[in-house]
Amino acid sequence: xxxxxxxxxxxxxxxxxxxxxxxxxxxxxxxxxxxxxxxxxxxxxxxxxxxxxxxxxxxxxxxxxxxxxxxxxxxxxxxxxxxxxxxxxxxxxxxxxxxxxxxxxxxxxxxxxxxxxxxxxxxxxxxxxxxxxxxxxxxxxxxxxxxxxxxxxxxxxxxxxxxxxxxxxxxxxxxxxxxxxxxxxxxxxxxxxxxxxxxxxxxxxxxxxxxxxxxxxxxxxxxxxxxxxxxxxxxxxxxxxxxxxxxxxxxx
Amino acid sequence: xxxxxxxxxxxxxxxxxxxxxxxxxxxxxxxxxxxxxxxxxxxxxxxxxxxxxxxxxxxxxxxxxxxxxxxxxxxxxxxxxxxxxxxxxxxxxxxxxxxxxxxxxxxxxxxxxxxxxxxxxxxxxxxxxxxxxxxxxxxxxxxxxxxxxxxxxxxxxxxxxxxxxxxxxxxxxxxxxxxxxxxxxxxxxxxxxxxxxxxxxxxxxxxxxxxxxxxxxxxxxxxxxxxxxxxxxxxxxxxxxxxxxxxxxxxxxxxxxxxxxxxxxxxxxxxxxxxxxxxxxxxxxxxxxxxxxxxxxxxxxxxxxxxxxxxxxxxxxxxxxxxxxxxxxxxxxxxxxxxxxxxxxxxxxxxxx
Numbered sequence: 001x002x003x004x005x006x007x008x009x010x011x012x013x014x015x016x017x018x019x020x021x022x023x024x025x026x027x028x029x030x031x032x033x034x035x036x037x038x039x040x041x042x043x044x045x046x047x048x049x050x051x052x053x054x055x056x057x058x059x060x061x062x063x064x065x066x067x068x069x070x071x072x073x074x075x076x077x078x079x080x081x082x083x084x085x086x087x088x089x090x091x092x093x094x095x096x097x098x099x100x101x102x103x104x105x106x107x108x109x110x111x112x113x114x115x116x117x118x119x120x121x122x123x124x125x126x127x128x129x130x131x132x133x134x135x136x137x138x139x140x141x142x143x144x145x146x147x148x149x150x151x152x153x154x155x156x157x158x159x160x161x162x163x164x165x166x167x168x169x170x171x172x173x174x175x176x177x178x179x180x181x182x183x184x185x186x187x188x189x190x191x192x193x194x195x196x197x198x199x200x201x202x203x204x205x206x207x208x209x210x211x212x213x214x215x216x217x218x219x220x221x222x223x224x225x226x227x228x229x230x231x232x233x234x235x236x237x238x239x240x241x242x243x244x245x246x247x248x249x250x251x252x
Numbered sequence: 253x254x255x256x257x258x259x260x261x262x263x264x265x266x267x268x269x270x271x272x273x274x275x276x277x278x279x280x281x282x283x284x285x286x287x288x289x290x291x292x293x294x295x296x297x298x299x300x301x302x303x304x305x306x307x308x309x310x311x312x313x314x315x316x317x318x319x320x321x322x323x324x325x326x327x328x329x330x331x332x333x334x335x336x337x338x339x340x341x342x343x344x345x346x347x348x349x350x351x352x353x354x355x356x357x358x359x360x361x362x363x364x365x366x367x368x369x370x371x372x373x374x375x376x377x378x379x380x381x382x383x384x385x386x387x388x389x390x391x392x393x394x395x396x397x398x399x400x401x402x403x404x405x406x407x408x409x410x411x412x413x414x415x416x417x418x419x420x421x422x423x424x425x426x427x428x429x430x431x432x433x434x435x436x437x438x439x440x441x442x443x444x445x446x447x448x449x450x451x452x453x454x455x456x457x458x459x460x461x462x463x464x465x466x467x468x469x470x471x472x473x474x475x476x477x478x479x480x481x482x483x484x485x486x487x488x489x490x491x492x493x494x495x496x497x498x499x500x501x502x503x504x505x506x507x508x509x510x511x512x513x514x515x516x517x518x519x520x521x522x523x524x525x526x527x528x529x530x531x532x533x534x535x536x537x538x539x540x541x542x543x544x545x546x547x548x549x550x551x552x553x554x555x556x557x558x559x560x561x562x563x564x565x566x567x568x569x570x571x572x573x574x575x576x577x578x579x580x581x582x583x584x585x586x587x588x589x590x591x592x593x594x595x596x597x598x599x600x601x602x603x604x605x
Binding site for chain 1: 300303305328329330331334335336338339340341342343344345346355356358385387401402405411
């Protein structure tokens with residue numbers, strides 16, 4: 001194989017005429033992280049609410065929660081992004097659809113990407129929240145209500161604090177996933193990290209440098225994220241109950 | 253403060269499977285009641301109905317004359333003034349002992365709350381563990397914290413669901429005596445469910461023996477042991493065997509171990525076969541006795557032996573004998589009956605059934 005390695009390309013001026021190719025990638029990373037962060041907030045809020053609904057005594061809340069999870073978990077992420085980007089503007093009333101289509105770039109891609117990714121991940125988080133709540137002994141909830149708390153207060157002060165601690169490890173995986181899944185948004189035109197790498201490759205033909213650099217950036221970002229989550233897990237762990245401290249037999 | 257409890261005709265079903273079928277009892281304010289029964293008899297379901305966690309299919313539950321549960325109408329658990337203690341303690345693992353006990357005291361002032369927590373921890377003998385987390389305590393200590401937490405908001409009724417089942421036997425007996433003292437000191441009404449009769453006898457003023465969703469007998473521990481009202485109660489409480497006898501025309505019950513003075517069971521006429529309950533402590537070892545039995549097996553219990561003896565007819569009975577009477581298996585020993593209160597039931601086909 002004959003290939004001209006040229007790592008210097010990263011510091012050469014990019015197609016925009018101002019910044020280096022490395023800055024193109026960093027710019028892409030910015031969109032990756034913003035999309036991931038916004039989607040993460042949506043996913044965590046919606047996922048928690050849906051997860052809680054699936055454990056309440058109300059039959060209707062449980063049905064709605066189950067339907068939500070099945071809907072967003074069973075459609076491929078790529079298809080979901082296409083639905084939000086291409087299909088939604090067409091099925092909305094014409095005025096609303098048009099204003100969606102005319103959103104200035106990159107918002108026209110960013111908003112559907114964040115919604116699609118957020119809803120997709122919310123179904124997965126809802127499933128984890130439900131499992132976390134149901135992993136608690138049933139006496140916990142009854143103890144809360146017997147002490148005079150209403151059902152919402154019992155969730156807030158008794159069930160959710162422990163359930164979230166239990167599901168922190170899978171939530172860490174979900175954080176990694178949401179960062180990596182933003183790459184799918186390049187298909188609807190968001191110039192995030194992968195798209196930036198591809199544009200660098202198309203202009204310079206330095207395919208290995210472009211994607212090696214992008215890969216390295218993904219790895220570094222995810223290592224930082226996993227380290228932060230581990231630190232958080234340790235900080236909130238209840239010794240002897242769950243988390244890293246439980247393995248060591250209690251930190252006290 | 254303490255509430256009286258009246259349960260009338262309580263029925264409950266999971267889906268179509270009836271679990272509680274027309275159960276009634278009442279407990280005076282300040283009393284300690286216990287539902288005792290084998291697993292699956294519905295006792296925990298009754299407790300959950302009392303706490304307000306389960307809807308009723310029929311009947312009513314009233315605290316101090318105020319109906320809190322009836323079909324289609326139920327005061328929510330948080331408004332019942334009921335405290336609860338669970339088999340697995342159900343302490344909140346992310347809160348320390350102080351905050352666990354203070355959990356039900358949110359509406360009080362900080363000073364009031366602190367004083368109440370200190371008093372409760374003192375009451376259960378754990379004044380110095382306030383900063384500890386639940387996992388750092390032993391099982392017995394955790395259950396004491398759970399008791400302090402349940403008593404802290406001054407409930408009118410305390411419900412205890414198999415509270416000592418997760419503890420080892422020694423601790424179980426000690427703690428049940430201790431808990432009784434604590435409950436009597438606070439004067440609260442309490443209802444306990446358990447399958448362990450020693451626990452029930454140690455803690456309760458009144459015991460209800462539950463069988464298949466109803467209470468067979470509601471009486472003092474002494475009475476359910478010595479005056480069981482049904483064959484099930486006689487069988488479930490304590491050890492013992494039934495020995496076949498006949499009601500004779502002189503008004504006595506004739507068994508192969510002699511004649512017994514006693515009340516005939518209802519519906520028995522002269523000449524009818526009866527089954528007489530013989531507890532291990534009803535049979536006394538007496539070398540001079542004309543009645544003999546052969547030792548079939550024995551269990552050393554320290555102070556006494558529990559002998560399984562075969563009578564002439566082959567019927568086996570149990571006898572508790574002081575352990576210095578050490579007889580070999582196969583040996584024939586003299587026994588006689590010493591029964592204060594004769595318990596007999598209309599005979600069934602197979603007395604061992």
